[in-house]
Amino acid sequence: MSQQEITELASELRQHHNTPLAEERQGEALTLEQQMNSLNGKFFYIESYGCQMNFNDSEIVASILSKQGYGLSKNYEAADIILLNTCSIRDKAEQRVRNRLKALNLVKKNRPDAVIGILGCMAERLKKQLLEEEQIVDIVVGPDAYRDLPNLLVEADAGQKGVNVLLSREETYGDINPIRLNSNGVTAFISIMRGCDNMCSFCVVPFTRGRERSRNAYSILAEAQNLVDRGFKEVTLLGQNVDSYKWTNPESNEVVNFAALLEMVAQLSPELRIRFSTSHPKDITDEVLHTIAKYDNICNYIHLPVQSGSSRILKKMNRTYDRAWYVERIDAIRRIIPDCAISSDVIAGFCSETEEDHQETLSLMELVKYDMSYMFFYSERPRTLAARRYDDDVPLKVKKRRLNEIIALQNKHALERNQAHVGKTYRVLIEKTSKRSDADLCGRTDQNKMVIFPRENYQIGQYVDVQIASCSSASLKGKVVNS
Numbered sequence: 492m493s494q495q496e497i498t499e500l501a502s503e504l505r506q507h508h509n510t511p512l513a514e515e516r517q518g519e520a521l522t523l524e525q526q527m528n529s530l531n532g533k534f535f536y537i538e539s540y541g542c543q544m545n546f547n548d549s550e551i552v553a554s555i556l557s558k559q560g561y562g563l564s565k566n567y568e569a570a571d572i573i574l575l576n577t578c579s580i581r582d583k584a585e586q587r588v589r590n591r592l593k594a595l596n597l598v599k600k601n602r603p604d605a606v607i608g609i610l611g612c613m614a615e616r617l618k619k620q621l622l623e624e625e626q627i628v629d630i631v632v633g634p635d636a637y638r639d640l641p642n643l644l645v646e647a648d649a650g651q652k653g654v655n656v657l658l659s660r661e662e663t664y665g666d667i668n669p670i671r672l673n674s675n676g677v678t679a680f681i682s683i684m685r686g687c688d689n690m691c692s693f694c695v696v697p698f699t700r701g702r703e704r705s706r707n708a709y710s711i712l713a714e715a716q717n718l719v720d721r722g723f724k725e726v727t728l729l730g731q732n733v734d735s736y737k738w739t740n741p742e743s744n745e746v747v748n749f750a751a752l753l754e755m756v757a758q759l760s761p762e763l764r765i766r767f768s769t770s771h772p773k774d775i776t777d778e779v780l781h782t783i784a785k786y787d788n789i790c791n792y793i794h795l796p797v798q799s800g801s802s803r804i805l806k807k808m809n810r811t812y813d814r815a816w817y818v819e820r821i822d823a824i825r826r827i828i829p830d831c832a833i834s835s836d837v838i839a840g841f842c843s844e845t846e847e848d849h850q851e852t853l854s855l856m857e858l859v860k861y862d863m864s865y866m867f868f869y870s871e872r873p874r875t876l877a878a879r880r881y882d883d884d885v886p887l888k889v890k891k892r893r894l895n896e897i898i899a900l901q902n903k904h905a906l907e908r909n910q911a912h913v914g915k916t917y918r919v920l921i922e923k924t925s926k927r928s929d930a931d932l933c934g935r936t937d938q939n940k941m942v943i944f945p946r947e948n949y950q951i952g953q954y955v956d957v958q959i960a961s962c963s964s965a966s967l968k969g970k971v972v973n974s
């Protein structure tokens with residue numbers, strides 16, 4: 492799309508603020524307290540595990556149920572319906588849910604009428620097997636079947652257990668305005684696509700989330716505009732691979748790619764910060780990087796998971812890039828957005844990983860010096876290519892030792908990166924009261940660094956300039972010098 496087309500589309504959207512979709516959204520902008528009221532006398536409780544997309548899905552589920560008259564409860568012991576929105580990414584994630592179900596045994600014993608539902612990726616992976624394995628579970632609902640939840644709940648009330656794990660090629664929940672759960676009123680997630688077509692050999696997501704599909708760009712913009720109207724100051728656009736976002740307007744045949752989408756969201760309001768996750772090294776384009784550089788309100792922060800520094804392992808992981816390609820993408824980021832923060836995901840001990848492969852991961856980390864990383868040891872997932880074809884042959888002890896080396900190096904780099912901020916002043920969007928002390932507030936810089944500073948008279952949702960006085964590897968500390 493040309494620059495002019497993008498501007499036109501964004502301004503058309505702003506003017507069409509009263510399109511039916513937008514109108515409906517305005518009407519839906521109820522406060523959480525209003526949503527907590529139940530119109531049918533029943534209350535649901537929902538607990539989320541896993542990635543940001545899964546947390547956002549819970550907000551979609553809350554919206555679907557509240558429209559049917561269900562009230563939201565923050566206390567599972569009092570709720571008529573207890574929903575766990577689950578994750579399957581590693582064995583540990585599933586174990587956490589299994590343990591949670593054990594704790595819920597008592598609830599079911601005391602209140603046999605309470606309905607217990609498993610949603611999300613574990614529901615999709617295990618299907619009706621979950622009903623057999625976990626006696627207290629009444630309904631099992633996969634990520635593309637949430638519109639069917641009200642029906643399944645009615646059936647469960649009549650004593651009938653239910654499963655809907657149908658995956659869809661079209662469902663994006665584009666018309667549903669999520670109810671912001673646990674919201675600070677400042678930051679919100681917007682899912683721009685669902686599923687994943689990448690088939691990384693270690694990953695269960697393509698099996699639990701189905702095929703990749705992109706959401707209608709207008710509905711994304713309408714949701715972002717609605718958040719702006721309600722005083723939100725930051726949106727994070729979510730997808731497993733945001734760089735492959737691609738939506739074709741059926742009326743005009745115009746194609747909106749990720750760079751164009753970013754640009755349109757950025758044009759909604761200069762006061763709105765835009766973040767996004769996750770970028771895939773094989774797909775992130777210079778066009779996207781130039782768009783980030785062009786707009787002050789698109790944050791200079793990219794999460795670009797490398798997984799491994801060894802080209803041999805990357806090939807086995809089916810990541811479809813090698814070390815040289817990844818390093819070239821890092822160079823492009825540094826060239827186009829010089830002060831961009833970069834973070835990563837790293838897996839230690841993938842099938843056949845040797846000590847040399849592991850050293851290559853460490854040396855790549857040395858090269859990039861990530862601001863932050865999420866680090867894991869490999870956990871074999873049923874049905875994946877790696878599970879079917881490769882031996883999970885790195886002993887657990889070795890996986891853990893390598894992971895610890897990776898974590899130690901990452902902590903060193905994070906501290907170095909943060910130390911370079913000391914003495915400088917950064918614009919911070921205030922998000923919440925500090926966990927450690929009520930006398931402090933905290934918020935993030937453009938580069939996604941958490942900053943803690945004395946509250947004085949500053950308010951959540953405000954932008955302030957904070958001069959940094961000290962840091963740890965996890966956060967920066969300072970004082971407001973300008974607001």
Ligand code: SAH
Nearest residue numbers: 693694731769796836837867868869870872
């Ligand atoms: N779509 C994102 C990742 C989603 S899953 C991407 O491609 O980057 C989040 C992270 O979990 C992955 O990046 C990977 O580092 C980790 N992960 C996924 N499957 C795993 C497995 N089987 N064992 C250990 N870590 C895994």
Ligand code: SF4
Nearest residue numbers: 687689690691694696
């Ligand atoms: Fe999983 Fe790879 Fe898709 Fe990420 S890109 S969700 S790691 S298959």
Ligand code: F3S
Nearest residue numbers: 541542578579580612
């Ligand atoms: Fe987990 Fe599913 Fe997200 S497996 S990481 S909740 S897509």
